[in-house]
Amino acid sequence: MNTEIITAINNQIQAEIYSSNLYLSMSSWANARGYKGMSHWLKQQALEEHTHAMKFIAFLEDRNSQPEILQIDKPDAEWSGIKEVFEKVLAHEQKVTKLINNIYDLALEHKDHASTSFLQWFIDEQVEEEATASEILDEISLAGEKGAGIYMIDKELGQRIQASTTTGNEA
């Protein structure tokens, strides 16, 4: 594998673990302020981000490259309100989309077809991630941060099904 692509994927593993930690931090913030459903949703999102990291790790291993686990920055722990939390979720997902697109560009440039094929899943996934985050943000904006509306949104997000945790090596 091209070393530039390997470096980019190692950086992506770091970014996915950071995403997971950021969402865990947000989950704890939400839980402490009574948003139990959103806390649950964010925790599931953290698990999902962890599986993304595992997929990248498995991909490097499948291609005989040893992944490097890099230092993870401490995520923020304070937000002005639940709306800001989801604004930051959306902004973060948009940033991750750019990172994935950059790796895809690199893979195209190096005619690394296995990587472009593998990254396709993440490109589709990011469309969903951004859509979900912006949908939740819209709901919060409509409902406002106080009252029955936000209570209903919190209840709804509390219904999110337990994310399946995988090693990424299965399929």
Ligand SMILES: [Fe+2]
């Ligand atoms: Fe991710």
Ligand SMILES: [Fe+2]
């Ligand atoms: Fe994500």
